[in-house]
Amino acid sequence: MQNERSRSRRWFLGLGAAWSAALVACQSKTASPPPAEPRALGAAVSPYGSRSKFEKTARYFNQNTKVPLEEASSRTPLHETYGIITPSSLHFERHHSGVPELDPATHTLTIHGLVGRPLVFSVDELKQLPSKSRIHFIECSGNSGGEWRGGSTESDVQRIHGLTSCSEWTGVPVSTLLRECGVDPKATWVLAEGADASKHDRSIPMKKMMDDAMVVYGQNGEPLRPEQGYPLRLLLPGWEGNSNVKWLRRLKVMNEPAMSREETSKYTDLMPDGSARQFTFELEAKSIITRPSGGDTLVAGAFCELTGIAWTGRGTIVSVEITTDAGATWAKAELQTPVLPIAHTRFRFPWKWDGKDTVMASRCTDSTGYTQPPLTELITVRGMNSQYHNNGIQAWKVASDGKITNGNRA
Amino acid sequence: MATARKRLLRVAQGVGLALLVAQGFPKVAQDFSPAVLAQSPTFGVGHAPNPALLQQIDIDVTPDGKGLLPGSGTAAKGKDVYTRRCETCHGPTGTEGPQEILAGGKGSLATPKPQKTVGSYWPYATTLWDYINRAMPFDHPSTLTPDEVYSAAAYVLFLNGVVGEQDVLNEATLPKIQMPNRNGFVTDPRPDTPIKRK
Numbered sequence: 098m099q100n101e102r103s104r105s106r107r108w109f110l111g112l113g114a115a116w117s118a119a120l121v122a123c124q125s126k127t128a129s130p131p132p133a134e135p136r137a138l139g140a141a142v143s144p145y146g147s148r149s150k151f152e153k154t155a156r157y158f159n160q161n162t163k164v165p166l167e168e169a170s171s172r173t174p175l176h177e178t179y180g181i182i183t184p185s186s187l188h189f190e191r192h193h194s195g196v197p198e199l200d201p202a203t204h205t206l207t208i209h210g211l212v213g214r215p216l217v218f219s220v221d222e223l224k225q226l227p228s229k230s231r232i233h234f235i236e237c238s239g240n241s242g243g244e245w246r247g248g249s250t251e252s253d254v255q256r257i258h259g260l261t262s263c264s265e266w267t268g269v270p271v272s273t274l275l276r277e278c279g280v281d282p283k284a285t286w287v288l289a290e291g292a293d294a295s296k297h298d299r300s301i302p303m304k305k306m307m308d309d310a311m312v313v314y315g316q317n318g319e320p321l322r323p324e325q326g327y328p329l330r331l332l333l334p335g336w337e338g339n340s341n342v343k344w345l346r347r348l349k350v351m352n353e354p355a356m357s358r359e360e361t362s363k364y365t366d367l368m369p370d371g372s373a374r375q376f377t378f379e380l381e382a383k384s385i386i387t388r389p390s391g392g393d394t395l396v397a398g399a400f401c402e403l404t405g406i407a408w409t410g411r412g413t414i415v416s417v418e419i420t421t422d423a424g425a426t427w428a429k430a431e432l433q434t435p436v437l438p439i440a441h442t443r444f445r446f447p448w449k450w451d452g453k454d455t456v457m458a459s460r461c462t463d464s465t466g467y468t469q470p471p472l473t474e475l476i477t478v479r480g481m482n483s484q485y486h487n488n489g490i491q492a493w494k495v496a497s498d499g500k501i502t503n504g505n506r507a
Numbered sequence: 508m509a510t511a512r513k514r515l516l517r518v519a520q521g522v523g524l525a526l527l528v529a530q531g532f533p534k535v536a537q538d539f540s541p542a543v544l545a546q547s548p549t550f551g552v553g554h555a556p557n558p559a560l561l562q563q564i565d566i567d568v569t570p571d572g573k574g575l576l577p578g579s580g581t582a583a584k585g586k587d588v589y590t591r592r593c594e595t596c597h598g599p600t601g602t603e604g605p606q607e608i609l610a611g612g613k614g615s616l617a618t619p620k621p622q623k624t625v626g627s628y629w630p631y632a633t634t635l636w637d638y639i640n641r642a643m644p645f646d647h648p649s650t651l652t653p654d655e656v657y658s659a660a661a662y663v664l665f666l667n668g669v670v671g672e673q674d675v676l677n678e679a680t681l682p683k684i685q686m687p688n689r690n691g692f693v694t695d696p697r698p699d700t701p702i703k704r705k
Contacts (some may be wrong), residue, residue, distance in 0.1 A: 194645070209561060209565070214548065214555070215555060215556050216556070218552065218553045225550075278548075295642035298567060347565075361630055369617065371616035371621075372692070372693050373628070376695055377695040474701065479699070
């Protein structure tokens with residue numbers, strides 16, 4: 098994977114013309130002349146499309162690890178995707194026990210516990226209920242986690258931040274299903290459980306379930322991809338990835354959290370005093386310049402569009418600011434409309450690099466008035482052991498030869 | 508559940524956050540209409556679960572022990588289960604890996620090199636039983652008998668010095684185990700930046 102990735106990166110740089118005009122300018126590469134006028138017929142129509150054979154962009158995962166690849170993650174190539182929707186085939190993955198193969202004809206969702214009428218729904222029955230489509234990001238709480246302890250200067254945006262993706266999801270509000278079952282007024286929590294080998298489970302406060310949680314079956318107009326929970330997953334807009342339980346088989350209405358392994362041993366944030374924060378569900382506002390970014394090389398004097406994404410689990414992004422002089426000044430980036438709540442928001446900033454070494458970064462503010470903090474400020478409060486929920490500013494260091502590296506510890 | 512709430516309160520008091528929790532968890536209950544139960548179904552979709560099938564998937568265990576299956580085990584019996592079914596991945600004493608470290612790390616949480624293990628970090632013994640029962644052994648989950656789960660859990664707790672070799676774990680005794688880090692968890696206080704300076 099490592100090799101394939103650097104190969105695709107090299108190919109990407111060499112064939113700049115196929116990519117954004119910005120990078121062509123940044124790299125000053127001239128495209129080779131197009132082949133002669135086509136005289137042969139192209140391919141016939143086909144039942145299911147696939148990308149051009151010239152495109153090699155891929156998810157990244159570390160294969161040199163003693164941890165089984167079923168208990169692993171793969172990361173979205175944020176620097177090689179456009180706009181705000183992540184192609185389903187490039188959506189990040191995080192599985193605890195592999196991707197199960199579930200037949201939608203036999204898979205069911207059971208809702209039971211503190212309800213008047215426990216019910217089992219087939220996938221088809223769920224599709225008959227009033228549906229909703231919403232564009233939302235999902236981010237793993239472990240995204241950018243390596244930066245708490247310094248990260249690596251060699252690292253790039255995909256490896257550091259690739260555990261966030263954004264899709265259009267279609268499904269049924271959980272509140273519709275819970276009303277259908279009649280919830281006991283004493284109920285305060287709902288346990289969500291998957292049908293994967295390890296039966297991944299998380300306890301979710303009832304309030305979130307009634308507010309905006311959904312059981313989704315659609316992703317970007319198609320059924321969910323198996324890696325994203327086919328045929329059913331829980332969607333908790335703005336809440337840490339693993340609480341959006343994939344391969345959803347069961348919702349148990351309860352009056353306490355189950356205290357499962359994934360909400361005690363994992364996904365809890367260890368503080369400097371040895372205490373740990375639990376149920377840190379909401380993802381705070383975050384932004385990253387995705388292109389150009391770590392691993393790219395700038396050309397002095399050439400026009401270069403800085404672009405990236407911003408998102409918040411608490412509402413809508415209202416502004417993104419850019420610094421290209423190591424934080425001395427900040428200027429507003431342009432936000433691509435529509436700017437949607439709890440969704441990736443694309444920003445752009447026209448720039449010319451003057452050839453001097455510097456640091457560039459983005460910071461965003463959301464509709465609650467919260468501004469993305471510097472990583473150093475998060476570390477001041479939370480120390481370096483918390484492992485999850487890093488939404489600190491990503492600094493990219495630009496050397497005088499134009500090379501961009503991770504500047505978080507520069 | 509009164510007991511669960513009391514337990515959460517105890518956790519909170521341990522770290523001086525009683526107020527947050529007292530206003531936090533129970534408040535969730537008041538945020539939606541108590542009239543829901545009275546409603547009749549709107550769409551008439553779905554069917555009642557088959558009790559036997561529901562029992563098969565209703566596997567979760569709460570800190571009060573609800574959901575534990577009948578059975579029992581000891582660390583003495585668990586040594587055999589552990590050696591056959593766990594050791595290749597977690598090491599002879601739970602500290603060698605290659606997969607997750609299960610034992611040790613006592614007193615390390617507030618240091619620059621924290622080791623989060625069952626003994627140093629996990630707040631509830633019921634979580635251990637539940638997790639072994641639902642997810643372990645990693646490559647053959649849900650293949651242990653309830654007695655084997657009790658014994659494997661007992662052995663992991665024994666490796667952490669939490670139970671003795673002959674202590675019998677069952678539905679009644681397992682939830683009563685006081686885990687060393689039982690009071691180590693606090694509720695989410697974010698947003699915690701910008702830092703408020705006095």
